[in-house]
Amino acid sequence: MTAVPDVSAIIPTYNRRELVIRAIRSALAQTREVGEIIVIDDGSTDGTDAALKAEFGDRIISVRQANAGVSAARNRGMAMARGRYIALLDSDDEWMPEKTARQVDWLDAHPDFGMVLCDVERVDIEGRPIDRFRRREVIREDGWVLPMVLQDPALAPVSAMFRREVHADVGGFDETLATAEDLDFHLRVASRWQIGVIEDALARAIRGHDGLSSLSRTYDDYTRVIERSVKEAGDRVSEQDKARALAAVYLRNARGAIFANRFRDAWAWTRKASRTSTDSRIRSSGRATMMLGLKRMALNLVGRSKS
Structure with a gap:
């Protein structure tokens, strides 16, 4: 058995041959070597x-499984990981060269903390900047x-x-969630471990392509995650903060219903x-x-009258 690596990189992928190669290259290009790169091919x-075999050979560990979803793929990779630290890298993302070094140094210097995050540059498929996810x-x-x-609770897994x-304490990603599994993981870690932030990207x-991040989110999953987390928070979170978190997710649902032209549902969520x-x-x-909903209704009425 070789020495325990400092970092295990976990890369789930599904039908992203070109993108995952770029992601792996970014892990191999770290200024601090990533000792273990585990790619879970989720039935591509x-x-x-x-x-992957032609490009990387034995520089990575590549495991192929029947398609089971991103959470199952991440969980399998994390179960295999031997590193002191685990870092997530989705196949449509990439790391800057200093990421591993900066985050390992931070965690080494903060032994009471469980996780450290960083900012993330979000770009389109051509690499043009969209915005910056500031933690x-x-x-x-x-x-x-x-x-x-x-x-x-928004979490960019690539930042973590x-x-x-x-992982041993809180477990992996909830495989029963079709979406919002990253939010759920973030909340479960925050409930049991201290978290820090490095304020650099x-x-x-990549956003705006046909990856997981561009799939339409299911509001039921988001609501389920927040309601469960509020229930389990106990006295670690004030009643006021719990109520505000619940109300915020209900308003998120209302806005989603408005853009789906489901105005009755939108009013119900807003009242809740x-x-x-x-x-x-x-x-x-x-x-x-409410104003957004009224404007949307008016535009719909105008559209119908013109047709």
Whole structure:
């Protein structure tokens, strides 16, 4: 058995032959060597397996399985990992050269913390900048961040590095969730471990192509995750923060219903939000949601009259 690596990179992929090769290259190009790169090919039919063998040989561990979804693929990779730290790298993302070094150094310097995140540059398929996912906008200070994360649990998996003990403690990704599995994982880690942030963009993510991130999200999963996390938070989160988190997800559902032209559902979600929290920001967001719905209804009526 070889020495335990510092970092195990976990890369799930499905029918992204060209993209996953780029992702792996970014892991191999780290200024601090990634000791173990585990690729789980989740039933690809585009020649991914042969392409990886031809390109990388034994520099990576490549496992092929029947298609079971991204959570199952990540979980299999994490179960195989031997590294002190585990880092996630989806096949349509890539790491900047300093990511491994910066995050390992941070975790080594903060032994009481379980996970460290970084900012992420989001680009289109041509590499043109879209925006920057800034973690400090939600996690305002390092430490026990559950009350903050509960308000906005968005997690870019490519941003995360965590101790193998975190995985042993909280488990992997919830395979029963069709979507929002990353949010659920983030919340479960935040409920049991301290989390920190490096305020630099150490990763890049492609958006607006046919990957997982562009699939239509199911609001049921998002709601299920938040409601479950609120229930399990206990006295670690104030009742006010719990109510605000629930109301925020109900308003998110309302906005989604508006753009689907399901106005009756939108009004129902908005009313539920207003009954859940009296916070002034929630009330203001509720009014804005109502105005958005009314404008959308008016545009629909105008469209029908012209047709």
